[in-house]
Amino acid sequence: MTRRAVARTFVYLSLVLAALVVLLPLGVIVLTSLKSEQEMADDSGALSLPGDLLNFHNYVTAFQDGEMLAAFANTAFILLFAVTGTVLIGSMTAYAIDRFTFRFRKPVIALFLVATLVPGVTTQVATFQIVNSFGMFDTLWAPIALYMGTDIVSIYIFLQFVRSIPISLDESARLDGANAFTIYRKIIFPLLKPAIATVVIVKGITVYNDFYIPFLYMPSEDLGVISTSLFRFKGPFAAHWETISAGAVLVILPTLVAFLSLQRFIYNGFMKGATR
Amino acid sequence: MTDTTEAAMTGRAAARGKEPPPAPAPPQAPRGARLRRGATPWLFLIAPLALLLTFTYAPIANMVAYSFTDWDGVSPELHYTGAGNYTELLTRPELFEVFFVSGYYLAASAVQIVAALYFATILSFDVRFRNFFKGVLFFPYLINGVAIGFVFLYFFQDGGTLDSVLSVFGVHTDHAWLGTPTSANISLAGVSVWRYMGLNFVLFLGAIQSIPGELYEAAELDGANRWHQFRYIIAPGIKPVLSLSVILSISGSLSVFEIPYIMTGGATGTETFVIQTVKLAFQFNKTGLASAAAVVLLLIVLAVTWVQRRLVPDDRVDLV
Numbered sequence: 001m002t003r004r005a006v007a008r009t010f011v012y013l014s015l016v017l018a019a020l021v022v023l024l025p026l027g028v029i030v031l032t033s034l035k036s037e038q039e040m041a042d043d044s045g046a047l048s049l050p051g052d053l054l055n056f057h058n059y060v061t062a063f064q065d066g067e068m069l070a071a072f073a074n075t076a077f078i079l080l081f082a083v084t085g086t087v088l089i090g091s092m093t094a095y096a097i098d099r100f101t102f103r104f105r106k107p108v109i110a111l112f113l114v115a116t117l118v119p120g121v122t123t124q125v126a127t128f129q130i131v132n133s134f135g136m137f138d139t140l141w142a143p144i145a146l147y148m149g150t151d152i153v154s155i156y157i158f159l160q161f162v163r164s165i166p167i168s169l170d171e172s173a174r175l176d177g178a179n180a181f182t183i184y185r186k187i188i189f190p191l192l193k194p195a196i197a198t199v200v201i202v203k204g205i206t207v208y209n210d211f212y213i214p215f216l217y218m219p220s221e222d223l224g225v226i227s228t229s230l231f232r233f234k235g236p237f238a239a240h241w242e243t244i245s246a247g248a249v250l251v252i253l254p255t256l257v258a259f260l261s262l263q264r265f266i267y268n269g270f271m272k273g274a275t276r
Numbered sequence: 277m278t279d280t281t282e283a284a285m286t287g288r289a290a291a292r293g294k295e296p297p298p299a300p301a302p303p304q305a306p307r308g309a310r311l312r313r314g315a316t317p318w319l320f321l322i323a324p325l326a327l328l329l330t331f332t333y334a335p336i337a338n339m340v341a342y343s344f345t346d347w348d349g350v351s352p353e354l355h356y357t358g359a360g361n362y363t364e365l366l367t368r369p370e371l372f373e374v375f376f377v378s379g380y381y382l383a384a385s386a387v388q389i390v391a392a393l394y395f396a397t398i399l400s401f402d403v404r405f406r407n408f409f410k411g412v413l414f415f416p417y418l419i420n421g422v423a424i425g426f427v428f429l430y431f432f433q434d435g436g437t438l439d440s441v442l443s444v445f446g447v448h449t450d451h452a453w454l455g456t457p458t459s460a461n462i463s464l465a466g467v468s469v470w471r472y473m474g475l476n477f478v479l480f481l482g483a484i485q486s487i488p489g490e491l492y493e494a495a496e497l498d499g500a501n502r503w504h505q506f507r508y509i510i511a512p513g514i515k516p517v518l519s520l521s522v523i524l525s526i527s528g529s530l531s532v533f534e535i536p537y538i539m540t541g542g543a544t545g546t547e548t549f550v551i552q553t554v555k556l557a558f559q560f561n562k563t564g565l566a567s568a569a570a571v572v573l574l575l576i577v578l579a580v581t582w583v584q585r586r587l588v589p590d591d592r593v594d595l596v
Contacts, residue, residue, distance in 0.1 A: 149327030
């Protein structure tokens with residue numbers, strides 16, 4: 001074998017190995033979720049195949065006893081408001097900062113900039129007291145307000161886009177008698193579609209996966225979102241790995257579907273989000 | 277990471293300094309119209325600013341204030357204790373030990389960055405099934421943290437995925453992977469690599485692919501091999517993203533929460549700084565002490581960011 005062939009083999013070997021490392025833990029969970037209680041008790045090893053590949057009994061248990069339906073409904077509710085709010089707030093801030101000169105413009109920009117440096121996990125001790133004083137503790141509004149109010153990355157994504165829209169568009173609309181709100185609503189906002197798509201996807205996935213905020217702010221069982229409801233599987237299903245696995249698969253499945261159908265947007269979105 | 281943000285945000289203002297303001301009001305405009313124009317940006321900013329001040333700046337201010345008191349988070353009574361909480365944090369070793377746990381995650385993120393660099397480099401060349409491998413490597417980053425926690429609880433369980441795989445290769449072990457502090461922390465840090473490598477990888481890959489292809493061709497004509505190409509073309513091209521990844525890893529290692537909390541609840545020596553803070557604040561009602569801890573963490577993260585910006589000045593100002 002030539003050196004080049006050896007190098008190629010090594011490259012493919014490492015890729016296959018990495019793919020196995022990623023997929024094996026997930027695959028085993030899928031297998032486990034299809035096993036019956038009896039099969040789990042027989043202890044035939046984690047890698048053994050389930051007797052019946054179409055045994056969806058555990059999914060029914062996870063869905064009903066784990067109250068996953070309520071969890072998905074709560075998550076959807078939070079997603080709807082938090083994502084809409086983020087889009088409106090981010091685009092409005094970007095429009096105001098980019099298209100107007102006003103007093104204290106620089107200090108306002110600095111406020112948003114410095115906020116990107118503050119990791120959210122550190123301030124929850126005090127944020128909790130504020131959320132509590134608004135009476136939002138243990139309601140769906142606590143996470144909604146926090147997701148909306150602390151997202152500076154999407155402001156930045158919108159800002160990049162607003163900058164690329166020529167000012168001459170605003171000006172000609174203004175000559176036709178449009179005011180600032182009409183310009184924002186009729187010209188800027190529709191042209192922001194690609195940025196909106198990016199923000200919706202990135203924000204949507206982040207909110208869907210978040211555990212910390214719902215865990216801290218919504219202890220009530222009927223306010224479980226998918227993260228916290230799945231986390232509660234730990235208690236009642238402690239030894240029932242087949243049910244826990246089914247719950248985990250139920251939570252991962254929507255992400256997989258979203259990823260497969262929106263791949264390009266997702267890569268771009270997370271790249272823009274991280275390299276702000 | 278924010279130098280570019282700054283440039284993007286202030287860029288237009290600087291450019292505007294030389295031009296007249298956009299859409300200047302006609303000179304004969306009535307006074308009312310001009311006033312309204314002055315207020316217009318504030319109408320757009322009022323909601324975002326209110327949220328920003330309420331949920332980012334007010335908590336920071338309160339947190340600093342609480343950190344000098346013995347408040348329990350509920351009672352109307354609180355006493356000023358000076359720097360008492362801070363001395364307690366620094367002198368009670370068990371409160372400080374959590375920082376050593378961050379060491380495991382820091383080491384893991386070094387592994388993570390090297391692996392991400394390797395995969396980004398080889399996948400930037402022509403490889404079969406490239407999109408498949410790219411997707412597989414990135415997907416873990418998108419998965420719900422609780423689901424990942426459960427997947428790996430089963431993975432490390434006695435007779436779970438890892439033990440089964442090992443026994444396929446003839447290694448039979450009844451080592452409790454999450455049983456001792458060292459083993460548990462290494463396992464959890466490994467999960468963190470599994471989860472976050474994809475983001476680093478995609479960032480690196482994006483940076484590498486934005487390097488113009490002619491550079492490689494020219495280098496090849498000059499007799500450069502793959503290593504030379506990496507050393508002199510790829511490495512400089514990804515420097516900004518690399519420094520960003522390093523900074524994200526450091527602040528990430530200090531604020532680890534989800535994986536250890538979900539998997540071990542902070543037992544067997546896997547408690548991290550954030551888990552400890554959350555427990556202090558919400559289980560033991562020591563809001564004062566927890567605030568002091570949070571202030572320390574915030575200061576460390578800010579210091580790290582500051583050092584990074586001094587060491588690696590961002591020169592991508594024109595990119596955005």
